[in-house]
Amino acid sequence: MPAEGRERAVTVVIGAVLMFGLLVSALALYQANVVPTENEQTEWDHQNDVEAELVDVRNAIQNTNGGSDARTLSVTLGTSYEPRTFAINPPPAAGRLSAVEADSPITIDGAGALDEIDGANPTSLQTSFLRYEPGYYEYESAPVTTIEHSLVYNEFDDGNVTIADQRLFSRNAVSLTALDGEWSKHGRAAESIDVTQLDGRVQRTIRDRSDLNVTIPTQNPTHWAKTLRDNGVDDYADLTVGSSTVSVDYNDNETDPITLSISRVGVGSNGESTGQLDGISDGSGQYDLVWNKTDVQMDTSGDTEHFEVTVTDGRTGGPAQNTPIDIYASHTGDLSVSADNRTDGSGVATVTVETDDTESGQASLHAAVGISSARSSITVGDGGGAPPSEPTLEVHPVTISDTDSETQFPVDVTVEETNGVATEGLSVGVTVEAPNGTVVYDESMSVAEITGETTTVTFGEDGGTSQLGPFEAGSPYTATVTTDADNANPATVTDTFAVQAASSPAEFDVSDVSTDSTTQTITFNSDAVGNKDEVTIDLSAAQGGVIDYTGATVSVTSGQNVEYVTYDPSTDEIRLSPQGNSGGPLTIEVTGIDVVGDAGQSASIGYSDTLGTSDTDTVTIEQGVPSFESLEATANVDGQLWIWPYTNSVTVDYTIDAPDSVSRVTTTIYDSSGSPIGSRRQTSPASPFTVSLDSSQLESVDVEIALESSAGSRCLQGTVDVGGTITRSDFSECS
Incomplete structure (x- = not known):
């Protein structure tokens, strides 16, 4: 072969080798640089998805509100990577979600009657946290995500970041939810977690704010303290940060009472009721009722126990003196109960319970004033005994407030089965008769079966049953509540209420605004005002703190003509005088406003006219489009x-x-x-x-x-x- 031909052949070989080398180098660079970056992105995306799922779990824990049915949620513990043809992926990443018991309990100091109940002391509640730990290959700085007392946050090596804010403490409310149960899963797939209410929820009104101190355990006390300060809790409470606790001690900077709410929620398995919250009324009615003891053991014969139930006014906290009270017992056999039918001067009613050849079993001692009630538990003998043959139904007392002739309203009806026997074909109904005997409301519905427990049904609520009201003015209206089952005798209670004539002459309405609004509308009924009358809209309560009206302009955009409409910034008032007497809705548009408050803030806007009519409406700031x-x-x-x-x-x-x-x-x-x-x-x-x-x-x-x-x-x-x-x-x- 000529030398020239041999040189061309060598050139081809060298070119092929170089091309192959470039290909290998490109694949190596792709494996070393692109694959880790894309896998890190996949892990980052999965971390965000898990955070959203854990917020859903947090919401389920906070919103659990009675009932034995578990709410099931799903958490995706790991993730897989995008398939590759020429490159290699690591195995799918796995993660672990566990319930971790806190080092110390939640403690409550200054909860009044809560810490005076024999056998029912909720002032110390053991709790747990939920903790997710990822096992990523590339996202090495990935955080550990924790749910603590409603706060969801990420723990990084160099600090913590809140994912969902705490719902534990606010200016006038403390909502405690203790977590119980065992749950720990490690893997790559989506795992189901059950959330069930175990005890409560009970509520108490704390009127002396400076008496209330709550201490919570935490794995990150510094982050909790920062979160509470960011929420403004230190404006009305003193914060004490320990090595693994944070204490919130409410002070007397505010005067409004505090609503204290307590419940226990189970996650996973082995969560069980402790009975800590028995003997306490739920605080939802006009009165608060507290038994002096619960979980009492009695012999089947010749045994006597004395109980006291204290009734206080749910609004003032003072004793409910000389107040009618309904006290009764439910038991599988005979149980002798004698009780006062009214409270004494201290708001106390006494009860004596005696056994005489009484069957062994479980008993409940009930006290009710209006729609407020509380229950104490009794065990007779060994707690056994022959089971009853049929259920016993009771309707808790129902109180309907007086209303007006333009108002619709819901009524909550609570039904209880007291013999521990499952109902069959349980139904609840409400009938309302007008003063002339005409039935103006008649509704009945089937409800879920119950066994030794209560169920609450709401009548007259959108999405449930037909509306209750409005009714014509008159008194008395009579409401009859009946519950029945195929295997039980019916039970009935009644209540009366009055309907007054409604009056809303101004029909005054102020539009809400968003954080980025520049315009607001104000509407009222001008039927009663005419020539020479003047209407005044008072904006002073909103000016500066919620909305800045400085520089705003006002105009009438619909309705009858006006002689003038002006805004006076010196008095923060809009004034107008109608022209003629055509009446009807009149709308004022206020332009050039500046919303200076935060979403959720509100203020009252006032209406008055020279005829003596006055009205108010509230303007609330809604969140606008974020920036x-x-x-x-x-x-x-x-x-x-x-x-x-x-x-x-x-x-x-x-x-x-x-x-x-x-x-x-x-x-x-x-x-x-x-x-x-x-x-x-x-x-x-x-x-x-x-x-x-x-x-x-x-x-x-x-x-x-x-x-x-x-x-x-x-x-x-x-x-x-x-x-x-x-x-x-x-x-x-x-x-």
């Missing part, structure tokens, strides 16, 4: 092609003015031709984060970030060069 307070995007330099740098990823960092109202944040990266090359979706706002691109980019890329909330959505876009950074001012509204 990006800060925003930064960087196209990272991930390598070079000869002398030209290229990017495979974009890092985004942002803050939002109302992150709790945001349901989703989506970030999309586009190449210079407008084609999408990478995206990231978050179900709860969190940053900074990195979006991996489908292909390397030598030219600038477009960044689009959009948030979604119940109030609407917002979208921004900007262009960033490779190696460059853009900030909030470089972004514009999406086209």
Whole structure:
């Protein structure tokens, strides 16, 4: 072969070797750089999904409200990676979710009668936390996510970040939920977790605020203290931070009473009722009732026990003197009960219980005043005995408040089976008779069967039954409540109420505003006002703290003509005088307002006229569409092609003015031709984060970030060069 031919052959071989080497190098770079980045993105996305699922678990724990049925939720413990043809993935990542018992109990000091009940002391409640620990391969700084007393937070090596805020302490309420049960799962799949109420919920009104001190155990007392200060709790309570506890000691800076709510909730298995909350009324009625003892043991014959039940006014906290009270017992056999039918001057009624050849079994001692009730438990003999043959039904007393001729209202009916025998075909009905004997409401419904427990049915509520009311003015209306079952005798209670004529001459209505509103409307009925009459709208309660009306303009946009309508900033009043007497709804539009308060704040707006009519309505601030307070995007330099740098990823960092109202944040990266090359979706706002691109980019890329909330959505876009950074001012509204 000529030398020239041999040289050409060598050139081909060298070219092939070089091409193969380049291919191997490219695959090695892909395995070393791209695969870990994309897998880290997958792990990051999974972490966000788990956080959202754990918030759902938190909500289920907080919202459990009676009943024996468990609510089942799902938590995805691990994740798998995107399949690859030429590269290698690690095994799917796994995680662990566990219930961890707290080192110390929740303690309550100063809860009044709660700590005076023999055998029912809820002032010390053992509790647990839920803790999720991921096992990722690439996302090495992934946090541990914890649910503690309603607070959901991430624990990073360098600090903690709140995912869902605490619902434990507020200005006028303390809501304690103790967690019990055993649950620990490790794996990659979605696991089900059951949430069931075990005890309570009971409530107490604490009128002397400075008497109430609550101490909670925590794995992160410093983060809890910061959270409570951020919530403004230190404005009305003193905080004490221990090594593994935080104490909230309410002070007397405020005068309103505190509603203390306590319940126990089970997660997983082995959670059981402790009976700690027996003997306490639920505080939902006009009166609070407390037995002096519960869980009492009595012999089957010749045994006597003396009980006392104390009744206090649910509004003032003072003793309910000389108040009628209904006291009775439920038991599988005969039990002799003698009791006062009224409280004494101290609000106390005495009860004597005697046994005489009484069957062994469980008994309940009930006390009721109006719709408020409390129960004490008694065990006779060994607690056994022949079971009763049929259920016994009772209807708790029902009290319907007087109403007016324009109002619809619901009525809660509580039915109890007291013999421990399951009902069959249980139903509850309500009938209302007008003063002339005409039946104006008659509704009956089938309800879930019960065995030795209560069930509550609401009549006259949207989505349930037909509406109760409005009824014509008159007195007395008679409401009859009946419960029946196929295997039990019916039980009935009645109550009377009056209906007064309604009057709302002004029909005054003020529109609510959102955090980004600039306009507000005010409407009233102008039938009664005419020439020379003047209407005054008082904005002073809202001015400055909720809405700034300075510089606002007012105009009548619908309704009868007016001689004048003006806004006086010196008195914070709108004044107008109708022209003529055509009447009807009249609407004022206030433009150029500045909403300065926070979402949830409210204020009262007043109406008055020269005829002596007055009315008020409340304006409430609703959350508007959230905004990006800060925003930064960087196209990272991930390598070079000869002398030209290229990017495979974009890092985004942002803050939002109302992150709790945001349901989703989506970030999309586009190449210079407008084609999408990478995206990231978050179900709860969190940053900074990195979006991996489908292909390397030598030219600038477009960044689009959009948030979604119940109030609407917002979208921004900007262009960033490779190696460059853009900030909030470089972004514009999406086209």
